[in-house]
Amino acid sequence: MNYPGKGLVEGLAVTARNFVGSYFYKDRLTTVQYPEERIQTPENSRTFPFLVFDESPDKPRCTACKICEVECPPKCIYIVMDRDDKGKPLQRPKAFDIDISVCMQCQICVEVCPFESIKMDNDYEKSKYGRFNDLVQRLPDLLKSNDYYRQIKPVKAAEVDAKLKAEAEAKAAKKAAAVAAAAAKAAATPPAGSAT
Amino acid sequence: MIAAPSTIPAGGAITTQLLEISIGPQHPSTHGVFRMDVVLDGEVVRALKPVVGYLHRNHEQLAEKMSWLGSMPYTDRLDYFNSMSNNWAYALAVEKLAGIKVPERAEYIRVIMAELSRLQNHASAIGFLLQDCGAWGTPLLYAFKEREKILDFFETVSGSRMMCNYFRFGGVRVDLNDEMLAMARKIVAEFPKFLDEFEKLMTTNEVVLARCQRVGILPKELAIAGSISGPVARASGVEYDIRKVDKYGVYGQLEFGVPVGAVGDVYDRYYIRVLEMRESVKILQQVLRDIPAGPVQAVEVKLRGFKIPAGDGYGRVEGAKGELGFYLVSEGGPKPYRYHIRPPSFINLTVLEDMCVGHKVADAIIILGSIDIVLGEVDR
Numbered sequence: 001m002n003y004p005g006k007g008l009v010e011g012l013a014v015t016a017r018n019f020v021g022s023y024f025y026k027d028r029l030t031t032v033q034y035p036e037e038r039i040q041t042p043e044n045s046r047t048f049p050f051l052v053f054d055e056s057p058d059k060p061r062c063t064a065c066k067i068c069e070v071e072c073p074p075k076c077i078y079i080v081m082d083r084d085d086k087g088k089p090l091q092r093p094k095a096f097d098i099d100i101s102v103c104m105q106c107q108i109c110v111e112v113c114p115f116e117s118i119k120m121d122n123d124y125e126k127s128k129y130g131r132f133n134d135l136v137q138r139l140p141d142l143l144k145s146n147d148y149y150r151q152i153k154p155v156k157a158a159e160v161d162a163k164l165k166a167e168a169e170a171k172a173a174k175k176a177a178a179v180a181a182a183a184a185k186a187a188a189t190p191p192a193g194s195a196t
Numbered sequence: 197m198i199a200a201p202s203t204i205p206a207g208g209a210i211t212t213q214l215l216e217i218s219i220g221p222q223h224p225s226t227h228g229v230f231r232m233d234v235v236l237d238g239e240v241v242r243a244l245k246p247v248v249g250y251l252h253r254n255h256e257q258l259a260e261k262m263s264w265l266g267s268m269p270y271t272d273r274l275d276y277f278n279s280m281s282n283n284w285a286y287a288l289a290v291e292k293l294a295g296i297k298v299p300e301r302a303e304y305i306r307v308i309m310a311e312l313s314r315l316q317n318h319a320s321a322i323g324f325l326l327q328d329c330g331a332w333g334t335p336l337l338y339a340f341k342e343r344e345k346i347l348d349f350f351e352t353v354s355g356s357r358m359m360c361n362y363f364r365f366g367g368v369r370v371d372l373n374d375e376m377l378a379m380a381r382k383i384v385a386e387f388p389k390f391l392d393e394f395e396k397l398m399t400t401n402e403v404v405l406a407r408c409q410r411v412g413i414l415p416k417e418l419a420i421a422g423s424i425s426g427p428v429a430r431a432s433g434v435e436y437d438i439r440k441v442d443k444y445g446v447y448g449q450l451e452f453g454v455p456v457g458a459v460g461d462v463y464d465r466y467y468i469r470v471l472e473m474r475e476s477v478k479i480l481q482q483v484l485r486d487i488p489a490g491p492v493q494a495v496e497v498k499l500r501g502f503k504i505p506a507g508d509g510y511g512r513v514e515g516a517k518g519e520l521g522f523y524l525v526s527e528g529g530p531k532p533y534r535y536h537i538r539p540p541s542f543i544n545l546t547v548l549e550d551m552c553v554g555h556k557v558a559d560a561i562i563i564l565g566s567i568d569i570v571l572g573e574v575d576r
């Protein structure tokens with residue numbers, strides 16, 4: 001059947017069906033009342049980076065190797081290595097700043113870090129009143145525990161934990177083997193040792 | 197069918213005067229910070245000059261100061277509706293230059309991502325077009341409802357809804373697990389329902405026909421001469437689709453058609469997108485059925501200190517808006533010596549004046565909408 005205005009009438013029928021349907025079917029109602037209701041973010045979702053520490057915040061995993069500082073495309077990371085009184089590097093950051101007004105959430109720092117130390121957060125409520133310094137995240141703001149990481153990204157954190165554990169075990173085994181080898185060597189050549 | 201009057205005879209009883217006005221750069225119907233300098237005779241456009249550059253971010257120069265990988269996230273920000281296909285074009289250019297082979301599963305995942313991007317881009321493009329016609333909100337929000345599902349999928353896979361940064365040289369960053377594949381299958385299964393509904397709303401709507409038919413005709417010869425690509429060219433009857441021509445990725449093994457228009461008016465550009473979405477759904481069904489198991493990243497590619505042998509290469513994909521190409525020159529170092537983008541929106545914009553002259557100023561708005569530009573890509 002064809003009559004003038006058929007397209008208009010059919011279009012209006014579609015609109016009406018959607019409008020009325022939104023009272024009855026949940027999938028037609030797609031919005032969420034934000035501050036009261038929240039959508040669970042998926043595991044992979046990412047906002048800004050944070051630094052992981054294992055036992056206490058003064059022992060971060062980060063060794064201040066500055067790889068992420070170099071690789072970050074907009075160069076929003078700033079790192080200073082901590083040194084002791086004699087100027088010997090302590091393999092940990094004294095300052096670690098990320099300017100999140102510049103950070104573009106690209107995750108490249110996470111991918112290049114060899115120590116599993118920097119990870120992406122999924123906290124999206126980072127608005128601040130101040131325009132300049134408030135958006136620079138300093139070391140204390142960035143440090144978060146591994147438990148927090150496990151909580152926001154359970155699957156990935158488990159993978160990282162397993163990897164770090166395997167690495168630590170391999171290292172321990174290697175050390176033990178080296179000690180044993182040294183001991184065996186010492187046992188095998190006692191005269192040389194006693195002669196000197 | 198209602199015939200739309202395309203021109204008003206000039207020089208009638210009333211003597212008129214030409215008036216030059218500026219539309220934009222903050223006009224809601226210019227799709228971003230884009231300005232049109234229009235010379236009007238009454239309501240009829242006599243000349244039109246597109247003015248671009250308000251969103252220039254120095255993308256190409258920045259990329260020449262950055263590692264090869266470093267500019268991957270920046271490509272997301274070109275055409276921010278289609279970060280996945282932008283990533284692909286760049287990755288393709290680098291892979292060509294460095295001679296990297298991509299594992300099969302990664303190729304399939306790339307097709308899934310690119311076609312889903314096309315779906316959501318076309319859905320919102322026609323939504324915006326109809327919004328420009330005066331269908332305030334309704335079609336656009338229906339399209340956005342569908343787009344939302346695809347963006348949720350992108351977030352689940354890549355971590356971000358729009359700035360995906362998902363492709364890597366020689367593969368993709370994250371493998372799709374079974375849940376993600378199920379999610380994609382659900383989106384693809386539901387999409388035709390949305391298309392049917394949308395078509396019922398719009399395709400035969402008398403107001404849409406009156407506004408869009410025989411408005412802004414782009415002749416086939418001009419489309420070819422202006423190197424117009426993508427849906428705009430195909431609507432004018434140019435049968436040119438890089439997925440068919442280059443057969444990059446696994447497109448050579450897939451079955452799909454390339455719809456072409458006959459008239460090349462705004463209505464054809466609307467309808468060609470609907471048809472392309474139907475083809476994309478077909479592609480997605482095949483890919484999601486056949487996706488093989490295996491690795492998603494070529495092992496030989498390092499993230500850091502990645503160097504490319506000296507030479508130059510051009511990688512291009514059929515993006516949702518047209519031919520998106522990256523021309524790269526390497527000196528063998530860790531960063532590109534020259535990095536040039538061929539942005540489809542920018543080149544498609546060059547025929548705007550030819551399409552608009554002789555039409556009313558309100559038609560110029562929908563003609564612009566039918567080209568489907570994104571200013572992030574026009575200005576770079």
Ligand code: SF4
Nearest residue numbers: 062063065066068113
């Ligand atoms: S976060 Fe990782 S890459 Fe960055 S300085 Fe620390 S250890 Fe190095």
Ligand code: SF4
Nearest residue numbers: 072103104106107109
């Ligand atoms: S997410 Fe990207 S932009 Fe942000 S700090 Fe890391 S590398 Fe830099």
